[in-house]
Amino acid sequence: MNRNLLRKKYDTMKSNDKNLGWNVNEMAQKVAMDIPDGAYVNLGIGIPELVAGYIPEGREVIYHTENGLLGMGKVAESQTEDPELVNAGKKYVTAIPGAAYFHHADSFAMIRGGHIDICVLGAYQVSEEGDLANWSTGNPDDIPAVGGAMDLVAGVKTIYVITKHCTKIGSSKIVKQCTYPLTGKNVVSRIYTDLAIMDVIDKKLYVSELAPGVSFEYVQQKTEARLN
Amino acid sequence: MNRNLLRKKYDTMKSNDKNLGWNVNEMAQKVAMDIPDGAYVNLGIGIPELVAGYIPEGREVIYHTENGLLGMGKVAESQTEDPELVNAGKKYVTAIPGAAYFHHADSFAMIRGGHIDICVLGAYQVSEEGDLANWSTGNPDDIPAVGGAMDLVAGVKTIYVITKHCTKIGSSKIVKQCTYPLTGKNVVSRIYTDLAIMDVIDKKLYVSELAPGVSFEYVQQKTEARLN
Amino acid sequence: MINKIVSSAEDAVSGIFDGATVMIGGFGEAGSPVELIHALIDQGAKNLTIVSNNAGSGHVGLAALIENRQVKKIICSFPRTAISVVFPELYRKGEIELELVPQGTLAERIRAGGAGIPAFYTPTSVHTSLSEEKEQRDFNGKPAVLEYAIQADFSLVKCLKADKYGNLTYNKTARNFGPVMCMAAKTAIVQARQIVEPGVIDPEHVVTPGIFVHRVVEISNPADESKLVAEKIRYHEIK
């Protein structure tokens, strides 16, 4: 699926719900604005992938995909798809001039050795202390699967989370303490939701930006954790 | 220095001393006879390098040099010397078709991971239990230098030692216990000297071959350790 | 004289014994050694412990090996995919064991197995349920868990080019676990798209030096596993 199709899909999702605030593309754009020129970035599977479409002109960002490619380019056009050139989400991608392939231990040396500047991840829950839960619902019927999530939060310098503020049934994903199994503790720096952007500073949450038409009180009302 | 010159140098050394037994080239030949077809071999600096010249016809041996080359070929001819193609002894060498270059951590992964079949080393002392001392005389005025010796004895499957039986002043290098600082404990499988070939089995030395004109009693007399 | 080339996938997997630990390369379908896995199904070794990033998709490759009840346990990071049905079913029935390992820790444990490192510390998985029973220790005030090397009796790996010495190159992101799995196995078994003369692969471009490889078989037109999965093909229909 190319980037335009992916955008369209999420736009459609958005038009079906009645929330206030930013849609996923606007959220991705907010994240993109915070990625500086020259950054090495790893984007999680799903909504985080949208961020690449919104990097401002004049900034050069190098994408790492943990299955062994630095300098990942756009999603492949349908005629040029190569089953041996995929990203971590197993989508067919491309490589830029100046890319490099490497094996899995070298790839995770980049992650675990602190060489990646920014990782953008989705979340089930984020706590006010910056704890992240995004790999398991803890449901014993689910097949447990962790992938590279724990390596990313342990090793990447800055972790951004992009997520809907609340679950489909309306409960807050921004919580005092995660009830789902943790991916990592005190790892998240900033949270981008449809309602607000929040920074984790000294184990407290500070709202740095509100979505248009959204008040601080409204966000606090939708948030289990205390906002500042 | 090419292999022929190197041989000549040692032959000259030999003709100057009056010992019984094998000369260094004959010792190297004995080692070479014990290296099977298809072996991956690391040869220590100095006399062990002579071994490569005596591998019997029909056997293919792949040489590893710890500074990052598998498939080391002969010493370079003087017109083709490349200062960036050297062996661990910093001699100019060549690479065979089918060689591979790699970095130091990968090179020592071959050594430490048990992938090299045989390493041939020199010695200051070898004990009857197979302890090896070959990196330091313990003299406080000497500059300590270990290189890859401890990695080799810890990681390579089979360690052969090639050495004169006695020092220049006539004391035995095959000892009950090493008095020089150890390179490794219980690491040597077989010792090739000018007088005999000895196997280390269950922490005892067994003579498997005597040099022409040398009796078991004569070797025992020249040996501090007990021979069997 | 050294010649690691064998003439068939059947010969390549010969000697894999019941109860063996077998590493299988690939990140999902990319780099999956489908023909070697299918040869292992035909060969029939049972009670295998498999080390692989995933647990197979559809009814081919690793999924088919599991479906054929040859796998006792799997060590992996991500056994769940949109199109995996075989592993989830057996796992829920308690008929296959799972050791879940973070992906980077998995790669590093395999490399350690190949590099003679019995164990190492890593901050990955600290404060999570995956490190609950693991030894923990602080380094400069930062906690890390002790992780042990993984070694295997056999590895099955797919590559692009190989020579008779076992020197290998890979294709793009199909490289993934191949190099470390060759390092960590007593017998590394490789299927290559093309076997070339020694020296054709520039010594500067060798990714896996031959010392880590024991058997090479040329499979010049390997199946595209992702296509087999999409087309819902089962392994025994391929022959």
Next chain:
Amino acid sequence: MINKIVSSAEDAVSGIFDGATVMIGGFGEAGSPVELIHALIDQGAKNLTIVSNNAGSGHVGLAALIENRQVKKIICSFPRTAISVVFPELYRKGEIELELVPQGTLAERIRAGGAGIPAFYTPTSVHTSLSEEKEQRDFNGKPAVLEYAIQADFSLVKCLKADKYGNLTYNKTARNFGPVMCMAAKTAIVQARQIVEPGVIDPEHVVTPGIFVHRVVEISNPADESKLVAEKIRYHEIK
């Protein structure tokens, strides 16, 4: 936009501060970044801790840096060569510290520093004087010692080709410590024989991916250190 190319060796070594830990590539003369080391002599940073396989030969490169009294301590495996005079003299006078590390342990500790592994176990040096004060532990009945990662503030490395992203290839056995030293330094500084456009180095042939490299300077005709040593040249005579 990303451009790691700097225009001179002087610019390349700027900011190296007194007391910094600096890794220097090379196995003896092969791979020694002579021009960068000489720029560091001109720059003048003092009290350096140097991590390098050797301690320099003759009166150029690392030996000249030591001779200029900029080095407080050296971490290496083999400080003694037939033509090293500078280090032995200062060492015997007690004017330079030495941490002697087995060569494979040195390479692995540097890799660990780059890979986020705070410490690992290895059988190398067990039962020797080099492990006397080290923590020891058995794995499957085999003893191993605990070794800690080494990281650096700066690395000085020589390579063959580089692009503006910092992707590198090396030349033959001059590769040696370069790749792991780039990984383990906050600022990896590289001298390249040739700077090429991005994409000229095939992504399959990149040895050091650009993420590990911070500054690149083209030195198209680097001095052959072994020749300088043989000719008994001193660094200040080269200018």
